[in-house]
Amino acid sequence: MRHTKVKDLLNSSTTLQEINAKGWVRTFRNNQFIALNDGSTINNIQCVVDFENTSDEILKRITTGAAVSVTGDLVESKGAGQKYEIQVKKLEILGDSDAEKFPMQPKKHSLEFLRENAHLRVRTNAFGAIMRVRSVLSYAVHSYFQQKGFVYVNTPIITGADAEGAGEMFQVTSLPLDNLPKNEEGDIDYKKDFFGKHTNLTVSGQLEGETFAMALGQIYTFGPTFRAENSNTSRHLAEFWMIEPEVAFNDLNDNMDLAEDFIRYVIKYTMEKCPEDLKFLEGRLLEEEKTKPQAERSEMTLLEKLNFVLENNFKRVSYTEAIDILRDSTPNKKKKFQYIINEWGADLQSEHERFLVEKHFKSPVILFDYPANIKAFYMRLNEDGKTVRAMDILFPGIGEIVGGSQREERFDVLVEKMKALGIDEEELWWYLDTRRFGSSVHSGFGLGFERLVLFVTGMTNIRDVIPFPRTPQNADF
């Protein structure tokens, strides 16, 4: 007999005879009531066991975490809190779960403990909800771009290019580290490595993505990227998923419009598809905030924050304006900032970004036109000769969620910039080809997917929104 998903049973329009459900026991009360979950929804279905006609041996095996198959009728529930329940006629234990040993007890566990059990934490309400929301958000990303005619491009993960400059890279090798081949000069002989050269894990698919945008017009990537940086913070992962659209003929304003429209679409889509998971996560966040001092609590609930983003345009503020605001701000004058803003050209720290977003504008902010010397080589130089058409989108509680720019389309200007920064032209010959042949204005951005998931789920540690987080000293599972 084919089993029916719990979600479909709970959403049934009628009572049903002789159905089968399979799932895992969340709780078993009064020797009679199983709360059964199969992951299709955050909601459990109540299964009423005929305990008088069920052997003690079986009843004892109905423990939290056990896999069971129940056959019976879907009937209207007499209890409160659910429309339907299953009147069980036949119960089968598919897989036992030793109540003493099963780590996911029906009680509150710390997030740290759950991280150490990343293979089991998804059996909890919170992590089931987070992972379903993450999945729906992913699909929203694809839906948005595909509907608009963007082409999904899988840029390479293993790259021979060292020059992207977005961060420290992991090396990839098939050489035996305990017996490295050497060349005549006594150096490691990378000609003997798998790819015949030194290779790394990508930090960004942007440069390869640009070559495709200059042929297909509108493209996006959505894949894993890597940073070998020893950042043990709640906002950094060594392995994370990034979304990078790149559009021919778009200037920086088009780029900002795209980013805003995109973010609104994926949030709206997810709110429509995951109302129950988000409601649960909103409640979880409220509980968490109760443990904080009043001043640190959010003024808005999770759903209010999401609606705020849907209903309000992001503030677009030039770097120069932002510096003026920061210089005149109370925390700057009172020297509350760790890094005091004295003059134009300063790189903004997290504390400054948070002040702008959370205190001053109380809204997502797009900062643009940054000083050239604090941004990457490929960004379009403005006519002022000192700023570039860069943009960062800053979100409350998250900080930078998007970094993008209009790209330098002028061959000569780009080469000059590369020379000044010591970036090897030979190595990026293929990238320069996009400016040699049929170059044009184009723009793109990168959005760290996990930061988006953080925002939408209301979680506060990035380790909790990816299935198996990779961080310094941690690659378990």
Next chain:
Amino acid sequence: MRHTKVKDLLNSSTTLQEINAKGWVRTFRNNQFIALNDGSTINNIQCVVDFENTSDEILKRITTGAAVSVTGDLVESKGAGQKYEIQVKKLEILGDSDAEKFPMQPKKHSLEFLRENAHLRVRTNAFGAIMRVRSVLSYAVHSYFQQKGFVYVNTPIITGADAEGAGEMFQVTSLPLDNLPKNEEGDIDYKKDFFGKHTNLTVSGQLEGETFAMALGQIYTFGPTFRAENSNTSRHLAEFWMIEPEVAFNDLNDNMDLAEDFIRYVIKYTMEKCPEDLKFLEGRLLEEEKTKPQAERSEMTLLEKLNFVLENNFKRVSYTEAIDILRDSTPNKKKKFQYIINEWGADLQSEHERFLVEKHFKSPVILFDYPANIKAFYMRLNEDGKTVRAMDILFPGIGEIVGGSQREERFDVLVEKMKALGIDEEELWWYLDTRRFGSSVHSGFGLGFERLVLFVTGMTNIRDVIPFPRTPQNADF
């Protein structure tokens, strides 16, 4: 003025005044007719230049590969072959392309030459079509699973587990190879590596995927996987994208049903969304086949092959039946096979798979119930004690496109198998937890995405269906 995509102009329901298009010149004929492409479609739009009122200096710069902006009216075309064309009133050269130097000349290039120019080959008709089809196929994958309530799971790319056994792995490290830290025993001190241990690139997300299936019910992965194997063939990549669904409570038959239904859905979806690209690729394949001896040519065109898959069930054949067929086959008796099939237990080679699919059944084939000792440790042992519930799906021209199995859900049987194979239980403690707590029947499979793209596009070398192929001695771009 906002430009309109070429695809939208060609699909316009009326003529239009004052439109703007931007794209790249494919050809320029008679000093008058630009074939303009912007990547939104395989079709070019004809732009008629008023050459009498355009300076020679500009006309000379309208070369293959140049980026141009044309403003004018969309009018009915007087020429054959297109409904509409653009009567150009204003033409702007956005980016020049030196006709002498631009590698993508308007002529036929060899696939080898195009691979060396992977950053530019997407500006050709064939590679534009392949990459659009690849993108739509990707989306079909997500659509299928999301509609059915599967949760998309990003299993880790960097893994500390060596035990998956699916193939040779690449090592990932942040240690300086020219100055490796050593421990007291004189061995490399991996405690000083980024993750505090030896790490590799994943060969499969299956084991992690299973842990999520045992909580969320139905999950799928779709991400990059890696093999450090020196296989320089037209069917192997060192970096490729894999789709791995895993479903709780599914047995091997359910698994076969899922794989067939899935493959049909994604092919049908792509045929509906990409008729023009597929028609072009069908023509390309016909041309390519003309260069082959008659006997090697396909009996069906590309679209006929795709329709065949939609309309015919895959043949389901046990390994034991397959061995009987092969043993009695003409090539076996006449010793035409390189590896003669003598007895039950032999591992099937590509030549045998091709015989079954292309000569004997003339249909996609699902082989199942393989000998346990030629398959992976996690596959469900049958009651006969010598075969496992494995399945491989074999496609004409491609060979193995899917490998899957029902998983061994019995803790004791699994541990015994691991011991026999010398797989460390300690290392896979988390995987074994799925069998310790609430275990149940479950199944899944892996589908190599590029092999699917090969089949759908009719291309014959896997390097031609991924943007930037990674193969032995090659990690360019």
